[in-house]
Amino acid sequence: MLHAVIMAGGSGTRFWPESRNARPKQLLRLAGDSTMLQATVARLGRLVPVERMLIATNQSLVPAIAAQLPELPKSALLGEPCKRDTAPCIGLAALLLLRSDPDATMAVMPSDHVISPDEVFQQALRQAAALVDGQPERIVTFGIRPTYPAESFGYIERGAPLEVAAGDAPAFQVKRFREKPQAEIAREYLLSGNFYWNAGIFVWKAATIARALAARQPEMFAQLETIVAAVGQPNYADVLAREFAAIKGISIDYAVMEQATDVVVIEAPFRWDDVGSWQSLARLRSSDADGNTIAGKFLGLNTQGSIVRGPKDHLIVTLGLKDVIVVHTPDATLVANKHDEEAIRQLTKLMEERGMKEYL
Numbered sequence: 001m002l003h004a005v006i007m008a009g010g011s012g013t014r015f016w017p018e019s020r021n022a023r024p025k026q027l028l029r030l031a032g033d034s035t036m037l038q039a040t041v042a043r044l045g046r047l048v049p050v051e052r053m054l055i056a057t058n059q060s061l062v063p064a065i066a067a068q069l070p071e072l073p074k075s076a077l078l079g080e081p082c083k084r085d086t087a088p089c090i091g092l093a094a095l096l097l098l099r100s101d102p103d104a105t106m107a108v109m110p111s112d113h114v115i116s117p118d119e120v121f122q123q124a125l126r127q128a129a130a131l132v133d134g135q136p137e138r139i140v141t142f143g144i145r146p147t148y149p150a151e152s153f154g155y156i157e158r159g160a161p162l163e164v165a166a167g168d169a170p171a172f173q174v175k176r177f178r179e180k181p182q183a184e185i186a187r188e189y190l191l192s193g194n195f196y197w198n199a200g201i202f203v204w205k206a207a208t209i210a211r212a213l214a215a216r217q218p219e220m221f222a223q224l225e226t227i228v229a230a231v232g233q234p235n236y237a238d239v240l241a242r243e244f245a246a247i248k249g250i251s252i253d254y255a256v257m258e259q260a261t262d263v264v265v266i267e268a269p270f271r272w273d274d275v276g277s278w279q280s281l282a283r284l285r286s287s288d289a290d291g292n293t294i295a296g297k298f299l300g301l302n303t304q305g306s307i308v309r310g311p312k313d314h315l316i317v318t319l320g321l322k323d324v325i326v327v328h329t330p331d332a333t334l335v336a337n338k339h340d341e342e343a344i345r346q347l348t349k350l351m352e353e354r355g356m357k358e359y360l
Helices: 036-043 059-068 086-100 118-134 183-192 206-216 218-229 236-246 252-257 280-284 342-353
Strands: 002-007 053-058 077-080 105-110 114-116 139-144 155-161 171-178 195-205 263-267 271-273 293-295 297-301 307-309 315-319 324-328 333-337
Touching: 002 036, 002 086, 036 059, 036 114, 036 118, 053 059, 053 086, 059 077, 077 086, 086 105, 086 206, 086 218, 086 252, 105 118, 105 206, 114 118, 118 139, 118 195, 118 263, 139 155, 139 252, 155 183, 183 195, 195 206, 195 252, 206 218, 206 252, 218 236, 271 280, 280 293, 280 307, 315 324, 333 342
Parallel strands: 002 053, 002 105, 053 077, 139 263, 293 307, 297 315, 307 324
Antiparallel strands: 105 195, 114 271, 139 195, 155 171, 155 195, 171 263, 324 333
């Protein structure tokens, strides 16, 4: 059976001041009426029922996620006591799934991307699951055809094509994974036509990823096995806190993907956006005649190309501004150059250094 593991532990610092430690990006309504996490769950439709979902997140976010997804059973929320990157989280989820379904197929995906249409995404997951069922040791990922020379994404270089069923998306053997490139290299990737952006969506057998982690990260895997052995025991919370904190954090890309030999990439047939910064809203929401993307009550004079966001009961007025971001929340307001969003991450670090943790 196909199970979904949704990664919902990110902090989304680029969306400050709306995104905070207690309410990060995946819990915000950025691209529609639903939060990013709610939309991710809904996108799976009937393909993966709620009893076959795991939401992997920080323990501190479990109550907020439970409130947003009341239809999920309590067992679907996997709270991590601390951040240790994606490999330990995915490994723990795989071992938990294997307890109830030794033949489980896992679809692992982020909780904070915009993907549409839902039906096309579901069909792509069915195609990936079929490729895994045909060769259980295979790992399948999805690649996004690049539209510009992005430096902020990892890349997948495709190799030989696979034969696919009529109506399925093109699929290729993966030649190699490439790290986030410099601008000149990214342009080469774009022009070659043989590279995809790495969407961070994977499909594999739970047993396959567990064996890969056991072989390549034996110390981590032993710690994960200790945690799973304590499930249902009175000391589970203590074991989880102790063993998970002792794990050396590493991403699934470094731990497994870059060393795996049988990896297939499906050219994503769906529309995709990682919603990586406030500028993403200009792509996802309509703009006015002056190129402004507005959410909330706004009045602008001689204002162009800006992103303005605030509550419906608070009027934001701008005069003579161009290419700015204005985000107003009850306790903090951001005014920034639209083209200098990387500085927002620096800002959150500065607030921490200056003891302003109440704003993080």
